[in-house]
Amino acid sequence: MNFLRTPPLPACSGGALLAVLMLVASSCYYPRSKPGWEYMPDMAHGTAYETYGVNPHFPDSMASRPTVPGTIPRGPYMPFHFSKTPEGYDSAGKYLFMPAGMDTQDLSAGKHHYTIYCAVCHGSGGKANGSIVENPNVVNPYPPPPSYFREDILNLPEGKMFYSIHYGKNLMGAYGKVLNPEEIWQVVFYVKNMQKHYLDSVQAAAAAQSATASNPQR
Numbered sequence: 001m002n003f004l005r006t007p008p009l010p011a012c013s014g015g016a017l018l019a020v021l022m023l024v025a026s027s028c029y030y031p032r033s034k035p036g037w038e039y040m041p042d043m044a045h046g047t048a049y050e051t052y053g054v055n056p057h058f059p060d061s062m063a064s065r066p067t068v069p070g071t072i073p074r075g076p077y078m079p080f081h082f083s084k085t086p087e088g089y090d091s092a093g094k095y096l097f098m099p100a101g102m103d104t105q106d107l108s109a110g111k112h113h114y115t116i117y118c119a120v121c122h123g124s125g126g127k128a129n130g131s132i133v134e135n136p137n138v139v140n141p142y143p144p145p146p147s148y149f150r151e152d153i154l155n156l157p158e159g160k161m162f163y164s165i166h167y168g169k170n171l172m173g174a175y176g177k178v179l180n181p182e183e184i185w186q187v188v189f190y191v192k193n194m195q196k197h198y199l200d201s202v203q204a205a206a207a208a209q210s211a212t213a214s215n216p217q218r
């Protein structure tokens with residue numbers, strides 16, 4: 001009985017084994033110029049969206065997402081506790097004050113921010129004659145803001161000034177997201193300084209006039 005005898009290996013089995021080994025070995029070879037097939041490329045390579053591009057997965061289609069409500073940013077951007085209401089404006093006037101110890105460095109920083117963000121409307125000297133307000137080349141000039149030397153703006157409390165720069169006011173845009181509180185104070189300091197110089201010059205002129213009036217021969 002031959003049944004239990006192991007059958008002889010077929011003649012081709014050696015060749016088949018070699019072919020399988022070659023296939024296995026060659027599958028490890030991968031020339032960079034010709035990458036292999038990918039069966040689920042989306043899983044290997046997620047779709048990248050441009051930061052400010054369109055992303056259809058969000059209802060507003062903006063790839064850049066707003067922060068979660070109530071987020072408190074780290075660093076110099078602190079929450080502003082005066083509400084955007086007439087009452088908030090009034091209480092800022094009463095309870096919001098410039099930090100103590102503002103110095104000449106703050107003044108020059110204030111001038112720097114002012115020149116970049118404010119002078120186009122308010123004018124470099126604060127006389128409401130900025131380049132988009134008073135400019136013969138501008139076809140549709142911007143309505144002039146108040147001069148900083150108008151009675152009510154001269155008397156505007158620094159807290160209200162901060163408030164209006166932070167939230168904006170009517171035709172003036174909000175700068176609360178552009179300038180941090182320290183920078184806003186530097187700008188307020190610079191504007192108040194312009195006003196002080198103006199008041200000093202008015203006072204000096206008045207004094208000179210009264211001196212001439214009391215001594216007309218000179």
Ligand code: HEC
Pocket residue numbers: 114117118119120121122142143144145146153156160161164165169170171172173175187188191
């Ligand atoms: C696009 C023009 C424009 C720019 C830029 C601008 N302002 Fe104004 N600003 C105005 C106008 C207009 C008003 C008058 C708002 C009102 O009372 O209706 C105003 C009002 C103000 C007031 C008075 C606010 C109040 O409470 O009555 C201050 C102070 C002021 N601006 C400072 C600044 C500073 C500082 C900057 C720069 C950070 C700036 N503005 C940038 C147009 C501008």
